[in-house]
Amino acid sequence: MTSRGTPSRFLQSVLQNGVGRYVCQLKRISLVFSKKGPSSLGVREFIEEGVVDYAKNNPGTVVYVSPQPCRVPKLVAEYLNGNVKEEALTSKTSQQIAELITKLTNQSGLDIIRIRKPFHTDSPSIQGQWHPFTNRPRSIEPIGPQKPPAS
Amino acid sequence: MVFLTLSCWLRNRGPHRYWKVQEVLSHARHFRGRKNRCYSLAVRAVRRAFVYATKSRKLKQRNMRKLWISRIAAASREHGMKYPVLIHNLVKCSVQLNRKVLSDLAITEPKSFLSLAKLARARQQEGFGAALGDRKEPPGVFSRIVTLQ
Numbered sequence: 001m002t003s004r005g006t007p008s009r010f011l012q013s014v015l016q017n018g019v020g021r022y023v024c025q026l027k028r029i030s031l032v033f034s035k036k037g038p039s040s041l042g043v044r045e046f047i048e049e050g051v052v053d054y055a056k057n058n059p060g061t062v063v064y065v066s067p068q069p070c071r072v073p074k075l076v077a078e079y080l081n082g083n084v085k086e087e088a089l090t091s092k093t094s095q096q097i098a099e100l101i102t103k104l105t106n107q108s109g110l111d112i113i114r115i116r117k118p119f120h121t122d123s124p125s126i127q128g129q130w131h132p133f134t135n136r137p138r139s140i141e142p143i144g145p146q147k148p149p150a151s
Numbered sequence: 152m153v154f155l156t157l158s159c160w161l162r163n164r165g166p167h168r169y170w171k172v173q174e175v176l177s178h179a180r181h182f183r184g185r186k187n188r189c190y191s192l193a194v195r196a197v198r199r200a201f202v203y204a205t206k207s208r209k210l211k212q213r214n215m216r217k218l219w220i221s222r223i224a225a226a227s228r229e230h231g232m233k234y235p236v237l238i239h240n241l242v243k244c245s246v247q248l249n250r251k252v253l254s255d256l257a258i259t260e261p262k263s264f265l266s267l268a269k270l271a272r273a274r275q276q277e278g279f280g281a282a283l284g285d286r287k288e289p290p291g292v293f294s295r296i297v298t299l300q
Contacts, residue, residue, distance in 0.1 A: 002204045005178050125259035134261045135229045 008114040014081060017108065023060065025080050025108040029101070030064040033073040033089070040073040045094040054098075058105060075100065079109025219250035226257035230268040240271035243278070244293055 014025060031047065033040040047065055055063045073089040075097075085104065089097055128134070172190050178200070179186055179193040186196040224234035241248065246267070248256075257264045274293045281294065 002178070002200050005181060005200070127260045127262045130226075130258050130261045135265070 003114065006114065007111070008116050009111060011115050011117060011120045012110065014108050014110065023080075024058060024105060026058070026061045026077060026105050027080050028062045028064065028076075028078040029104070030066060030076040030078075031073075031089075032066050032068055032070060032076065034070050035067045037071065037073075039071070039090040042092045042094050042097055043073045043089050046097045049094060050098050054101060061105065075104075077104045079107075081109040083109040083111065216250060219254040222254040222257060223250060226254075226261075226264055227268055230265060232268055232272060236275060237268060237271045240274040240278075241267065244270060244274050246270070 017023060017025070031043060031051070033043040033047075035044075051063060051065065055061070075087045075089055077085045077087070079085070087100060087104075089100075092100070175197055176187075176190065176193055178197045181187070182193070182196055182200075186192045220234065223237070227234055227237045248267075253264070253267075256267070270293065277294045
């Protein structure tokens, strides 16, 4: 796992999300589970209790519930920047699934890879960035508006 | 009649070779030459790369500190002071800025760095005055360190 061999990115927020209004970056959540399998028990409990409240609390996210014959119950989360995240929910309790869903809601869709610096500024310099002439004395007087001739 | 001997000869001998080879080659894709394509060369190169990565975690801190020190030295020389003098006098004034912050100030905030250099210069002059002249009270302001209770 070299730093050059593995992908990395800089810290950023999606379009300065929190500065004005906050937009939830989670676009769509699909719960794929089976009606009878024992591994989907937690998912079925969550759908009975928690899904409707979650959908009411997050009006910007579309919740799809699809019972299918499947061995592994899945949670497919799609974000506004196009990233898709799949999580397996085999043998999880309803509480754990709720925590997982809140975690995915609070994420932005950016990749979870190494972040190069834990800070980011758009304006790193306030007094003006150093250039070779900052600390040199001026060779010419500053040029101002030219005075008209007196006569 | 059921033929069992043939099925006894077929054994499940582990994950397919392709996936095991790809696990190594994926870490070698950005290398130069045949090491990024051929497995036997890539294995050795990837192992070396990982060893270098572990060793350089300590080297990185050393190199960054060296870089900060050389940047602060260059900036203070622009203002007519040397690096050890600047650092010693800033410490005596109890300015607890570390080298990383000082180098960032020198790059993005040149006027603040100039004021820090002037502070260090003033403290240096007071130190000289206290050492050479026999004054009972230190005349300057910077050599008086105030402790908050």
